[in-house]
Amino acid sequence: MSASEPIRVEPDSGEPTPAAQDQPQAVIRLEGVSKQFGGHQVFRDLTLEFRRGETTVVLGASGVGKSVMLKLILGLMKPDAGRIFIDGAEITTLSERRLMPVRMRFGMLFQGSALFDFLTVYENVAFAVREHKNWPEARIREVVRQKLALVDMEGTENLLPEELSGGMRKRVGLARAIAIDPEVILYDEPTTGLDPVTADTINSLLLRCQRELKTTSIVVTHDMASAYKVGDRLVMLHEGGVIADGPPEAIRRHSDVRVQRFIHGDASLAAAPPQGDIP
Amino acid sequence: MGIARPIANVGRFAAEQVGDLGRFTVFSASAFRWIFTDFTRWRLLRPQLYEVGVRSLPVIIFTGAFVGMVLALQSYPQFELLGRASWLGAVVNLSVVKELGPVLAGVMIAGRVGGALAAGLGTMKVTEQIDALRAMGAEPIRHLVVPRFLACLLLIPFLTVYCDFVGIVGGYVVAWGYGVDTHEYWMHSASAIENWDIFAGVFKSVFFGAAIALISCYKGFQSRQGAEGVGRAATEAFVVSFMAILILDLFIVMFLQGLYDALWARTSVFLS
Ligand SMILES: Nc1ncnc2c1ncn2[C@@H]1O[C@H](COP(=O)(O)OP(=O)(O)OP(=O)(O)O)[C@@H](O)[C@H]1O
Ligand SMILES: [Mg+2]
Numbered sequence: 001m002s003a004s005e006p007i008r009v010e011p012d013s014g015e016p017t018p019a020a021q022d023q024p025q026a027v028i029r030l031e032g033v034s035k036q037f038g039g040h041q042v043f044r045d046l047t048l049e050f051r052r053g054e055t056t057v058v059l060g061a062s063g064v065g066k067s068v069m070l071k072l073i074l075g076l077m078k079p080d081a082g083r084i085f086i087d088g089a090e091i092t093t094l095s096e097r098r099l100m101p102v103r104m105r106f107g108m109l110f111q112g113s114a115l116f117d118f119l120t121v122y123e124n125v126a127f128a129v130r131e132h133k134n135w136p137e138a139r140i141r142e143v144v145r146q147k148l149a150l151v152d153m154e155g156t157e158n159l160l161p162e163e164l165s166g167g168m169r170k171r172v173g174l175a176r177a178i179a180i181d182p183e184v185i186l187y188d189e190p191t192t193g194l195d196p197v198t199a200d201t202i203n204s205l206l207l208r209c210q211r212e213l214k215t216t217s218i219v220v221t222h223d224m225a226s227a228y229k230v231g232d233r234l235v236m237l238h239e240g241g242v243i244a245d246g247p248p249e250a251i252r253r254h255s256d257v258r259v260q261r262f263i264h265g266d267a268s269l270a271a272a273p274p275q276g277d278i279p
Numbered sequence: 280m281g282i283a284r285p286i287a288n289v290g291r292f293a294a295e296q297v298g299d300l301g302r303f304t305v306f307s308a309s310a311f312r313w314i315f316t317d318f319t320r321w322r323l324l325r326p327q328l329y330e331v332g333v334r335s336l337p338v339i340i341f342t343g344a345f346v347g348m349v350l351a352l353q354s355y356p357q358f359e360l361l362g363r364a365s366w367l368g369a370v371v372n373l374s375v376v377k378e379l380g381p382v383l384a385g386v387m388i389a390g391r392v393g394g395a396l397a398a399g400l401g402t403m404k405v406t407e408q409i410d411a412l413r414a415m416g417a418e419p420i421r422h423l424v425v426p427r428f429l430a431c432l433l434l435i436p437f438l439t440v441y442c443d444f445v446g447i448v449g450g451y452v453v454a455w456g457y458g459v460d461t462h463e464y465w466m467h468s469a470s471a472i473e474n475w476d477i478f479a480g481v482f483k484s485v486f487f488g489a490a491i492a493l494i495s496c497y498k499g500f501q502s503r504q505g506a507e508g509v510g511r512a513a514t515e516a517f518v519v520s521f522m523a524i525l526i527l528d529l530f531i532v533m534f535l536q537g538l539y540d541a542l543w544a545r546t547s548v549f550l551s
Contacts, residue, residue, distance in 0.1 A: 114407035
């Protein structure tokens with residue numbers, strides 16, 4: 001195994017204890033989570049926490065299960081074993097109906113944007129507002145305008161998703177995710193497929209959400225520039241578990257060669273740079 | 280080992296089928312629950328009415344016309360032999376109204392609407408739109424299945440009546456071509472067809488519509504990843520809907536005949 005174990009905020013105890021009392025600042029907690037698809041084990045006993053007001057960047061090779069992790073957190077998939085807590089309350093056992101109020105506190109940007117193809121950009125962004133708030137149309141229009149402006153997509157209200165490029169869809173997806181000002185935002189590869197300038201706009205937006213709205217964010221990305229810019233904490237997944245977890249500087253100097261290969265995008269890297277050893 | 284494997288395979292197949300049936304039942308029950316408790320999303324219904332009703336009309340008219348014409352063409356020589364050509368109307372129109380209209384309309388709708396529903400929902404599934412709905416606190420069955428189900432349930436009876444009507448016209452056109460007396464043609468038709476027969480045909484179509492909608496939506500929701508998965512869902516939706524129509528038809532005919540006998544106390548031929 002690796003020389004450095006990931007930082008564990010809390011040692012695994014055999015007895016499951018309600019997380020609320022122990023870790024009041026942990027918004028999301030995955031505890032001993034396992035998930036497999038038809039014999040392919042994606043997560044094996046994964047324990048991980050996401051703290052309030054913090055932006056955690058999740059790194060990992062393609063297929064390691066980053067998107068699956070976000071879906072587990074929203075209850076869109078159920079783990080095979082283990083438990084998931086939101087603000088200390090277990091969601092793993094909740095019915096679809098009881099999950100609704102929990103999900104309303106989240107916004108999610110899907111990897112493929114997942115815009116509703118039968119609705120215009122306007123209706124896509126307005127969707128959650130219409131669904132949950134009984135607002136007059138004028139107020140909805142104002143929210144949509146404002147969110148689209150944030151992602152630089154004004155004037156596209158009446159287009160259908162099929163008329164947008166991939167990067168434009170991503171930005172509309174982002175506007176839709178933040179439409180009801182969620183407490184927690186899950187971003188699945190927010191800058192993938194964007195030009196560097198737009199990507200930077202999205203990074204700034206992410207930082208602004210974090211600073212002004214005090215949102216908790218989980219950002220899945222392959223874009224290391226973005227990871228260093230927005231992340232308070234970086235987590236790297238590998239083969240069903242966490243192999244690195246810490247602030248950006250620590251990850252940059254991490255001793256594990258798998259981490260170094262990933263952050264430098266260099267598969268031939270043989271060993272860690274000599275600087276130092278950060279767990 | 281020899282025999283164990285085939286037996287295990289049969290067992291696994293049976294378990295999968297039973298599991299699938301169970302999931303389908305839960306799925307359908309959930310759709311019904313939303314209809315009766317809290318269907319307020321009327322804005323979602325209109326596009327579906329258009330999709331199911333308006334866009335199916337050409338196919339239905341085409342089917343009805345040809346069925347009526349072929350039926351008349353096939354039956355004419357026999358009636359001619361008996362010297363009873365004007366009775367053609369009775370047979371053609373009764374067959375169209377009671378059986379061929381509803382069943383063929385059902386099959387065509389299973390192909391056109393059922394395939395489209397499964398492919399559309401399958402695409403939404405594989406592009407994570409259904410996950411996105413759930414993530415935004417919306418219920419996919421309520422948002423996607425209920426409007427499609429209601430559209431099929433409401434419009435398939437109308438489409439069936441259209442199919443019947445066009446079939447009757449088609450049959451008449453052929454009879455007219457053969458020089459059958461118009462007055463007698465319609466008079467014999469009217470004496471042979473009771474309101475009950477028309478009701479029976481339309482009654483059946485409601486069940487066909489419900490089956491097509493539920494099966495196709497279910498197949499779409501179960502669609503596997505990729506374009507291939509979506510295509511498979513559409514094909515399966517059609518095949519299973521088609522079989523469901525045939526099976527439902529048998530049982531509904533049995534039920535309606537029992538009901539007819541009970542209501543009008545027609546004594547069985549075996550007793551008289
Ligand atoms: N619905 C599903 N059914 C079956 N297998 C799945 C499903 N969703 C994900 N998987 C599998 O789980 C694994 C992890 O998938 P996931 O999409 O989370 O990867 P990822 O880390 O997000 O990769 P990428 O960076 O390419 O998006 C993959 O092997 C994938 O095939
Ligand atoms: Mg992914």
